[in-house]
Amino acid sequence: MTASTSSVKRDASEMMTSNLPNGNLDAVIAAPSSSSRRRRPLSRRQRGTLSTLLTRKSPFGNETGSLPIGEFDSSVDNNGTSGSSLVRNAKILVVGAGGLGCEILKNLAMSEVVRDVVVMDLDTIDVTNLNRQFLFRSTDVGHSKAECASKFINTRCPWMNVVPYHGKIQNKDAEFYRQFKVVISGLDNVEARRWLNGMINNLVEFDSDGDPMPETIIPLVDGGTEGFSGQSRLILPRITSCFECSLDAFTPSAAVPLCTIAETPRIPEHCIAHAMVLQWPKEFPNKKLDGDSPADMKWVHERAVERADRFGIPGVTYMLTLGVVKNIIPAVASTNAIVSAVCVNEAMKVLSFCSHSLNTYMMYMGSEGIYSHTFVYEQKETCPVCTIHTHQLSVPSTITLNTLLQQLCDGEFRLKAPSITSSSKTLYMRSPAVLEKATRRNLDEPLKELMMSGEELVVTDPVFHETSLSLVVTFAEKS
Numbered sequence: 001m002t003a004s005t006s007s008v009k010r011d012a013s014e015m016m017t018s019n020l021p022n023g024n025l026d027a028v029i030a031a032p033s034s035s036s037r038r039r040r041p042l043s044r045r046q047r048g049t050l051s052t053l054l055t056r057k058s059p060f061g062n063e064t065g066s067l068p069i070g071e072f073d074s075s076v077d078n079n080g081t082s083g084s085s086l087v088r089n090a091k092i093l094v095v096g097a098g099g100l101g102c103e104i105l106k107n108l109a110m111s112e113v114v115r116d117v118v119v120m121d122l123d124t125i126d127v128t129n130l131n132r133q134f135l136f137r138s139t140d141v142g143h144s145k146a147e148c149a150s151k152f153i154n155t156r157c158p159w160m161n162v163v164p165y166h167g168k169i170q171n172k173d174a175e176f177y178r179q180f181k182v183v184i185s186g187l188d189n190v191e192a193r194r195w196l197n198g199m200i201n202n203l204v205e206f207d208s209d210g211d212p213m214p215e216t217i218i219p220l221v222d223g224g225t226e227g228f229s230g231q232s233r234l235i236l237p238r239i240t241s242c243f244e245c246s247l248d249a250f251t252p253s254a255a256v257p258l259c260t261i262a263e264t265p266r267i268p269e270h271c272i273a274h275a276m277v278l279q280w281p282k283e284f285p286n287k288k289l290d291g292d293s294p295a296d297m298k299w300v301h302e303r304a305v306e307r308a309d310r311f312g313i314p315g316v317t318y319m320l321t322l323g324v325v326k327n328i329i330p331a332v333a334s335t336n337a338i339v340s341a342v343c344v345n346e347a348m349k350v351l352s353f354c355s356h357s358l359n360t361y362m363m364y365m366g367s368e369g370i371y372s373h374t375f376v377y378e379q380k381e382t383c384p385v386c387t388i389h390t391h392q393l394s395v396p397s398t399i400t401l402n403t404l405l406q407q408l409c410d411g412e413f414r415l416k417a418p419s420i421t422s423s424s425k426t427l428y429m430r431s432p433a434v435l436e437k438a439t440r441r442n443l444d445e446p447l448k449e450l451m452m453s454g455e456e457l458v459v460t461d462p463v464f465h466e467t468s469l470s471l472v473v474t475f476a477e478k479s
């Protein structure tokens with residue numbers, strides 16, 4: 001065992017008295033400098049660790065905040081339970097080992113009270129990651145992010161036990177997610193965040209009065225960055241708003257209707273999308289556009305410039321073309337650092353109750369100066385994930401089932417692959433294949449042949465894990 005391991009594994013109360021002069025961190029910080037020379041930085045022993053914070057009384061314990069989910073206890077009882085042991089014994093899930101994930105793992109390790117972490121990521125390391133994903137070296141290129149990140153942390157910080165999982169979050173079941181005390185998400189795509197949010201919300205169980213049972217609520221801390229902007233939020237499933245409640249705040253990546261791209265382009269992105277989505281398949285019907293091929297990208301750029309010239313739209317550049325085609329979100333290391341620090345801070349607070357939790361949303365803007373804003377993101381009354389709500393939809397009885405499904409994908413729910421059943425029969429199921437085949441013919445049937453007006457339909461979609469949407473469809477007849 002190394003020296004650092006033995007020092008970290010000491011009891012928190014012991015650290016209070018032995019690590020700091022006079023057992024008092026304030027005394028160290030406030031001590032006046034005896035000379036005008038620059039003060040020597042505090043050593044790790046002198047500065048203490050997060051244990052110091054967790055083993056002191058706080059007038060700002062979680063119970064006095066606006067989201068009181070637990071009471072802070074700084075004392076160490078006979079069972080060794082204290083704010084710090086709550087954190088120490090907690091298993092934490094970090095989803096994503098990219099720009100945010102590396103920062104999150106480093107912060108958890110440097111807190112020195114966290115031990116058990118599982119990190120999930122399906123990506124492998126690309127050479128372009130190395131400038132900010134600092135747990136990786138050039139020799140790691142091509143290898144699993146989760147595996148390299150956990151290996152780095154476990155070696156450098158021997159008190160940590162980080163277990164990697166290289167794969168999709170969707171491959172793990174509810175039992176897997178249930179073992180964690182908090183989930184920190186550093187994902188860069190909205191679809192995976194929706195799925196994770198659906199899964200964590202579904203783990204909540206209710207008592208006989210219909211109230212959520214506290215022990216089944218796993219806080220989800222969600223971080224996201226885009227360029228110089230970022231956000232961090234605390235989701236207490238079924239208590240606060242969830243990720244799905246705020247879906248409107250995210251512009252869907254493929255949200256520009258095809259007709260705009262084809263007929264009324266307004267911005268350079270529309271021209272690039274036209275070259276990519278409409279012109280490429282026409283010109284090269286048997287070849288998939290390769291975002292990594294300079295020749296392909298040059299072709300798309302040139303077509304986009306031609307189209308932009310025709311409509312008098314300035315601003316189509318090669319870099320923008322690359323960005324649109326590869327859907328690149330610019331990554332800024334400092335934004336990642338700030339957002340993940342806030343995420344880990346929130347995780348520490350919900351685990352130990354040592355301070356007020358974020359209620360519920362913090363946004364950070366760093367492009368023109370530095371500004372952050374905290375506010376309560378209200379639960380959306382019609383959220384399909386965290387509320388029980390029956391949605392009403394009025395459609396002509398002549399539309400086909402397929403058109404209805406398309407409306408569910410394009411409309412506010414932004415579904416990906418909906419399946420739909422009524423109380424009397426299965427209208428359309430995507431899987432298993434046998435059922436898909438048996439129900440496929442319903443797709444072209446008018447709704448009036450399949451259901452009664454005002455009937456309640458249940459819609460499921462992989463985008464929210466196992467959550468279903470209840471939908472009452474009434475026929476709006478033309479008068």
Ligand SMILES: [Zn+2]
Pocket residue numbers: 241242243244245246379380383384385386387
């Ligand atoms: Zn919600």
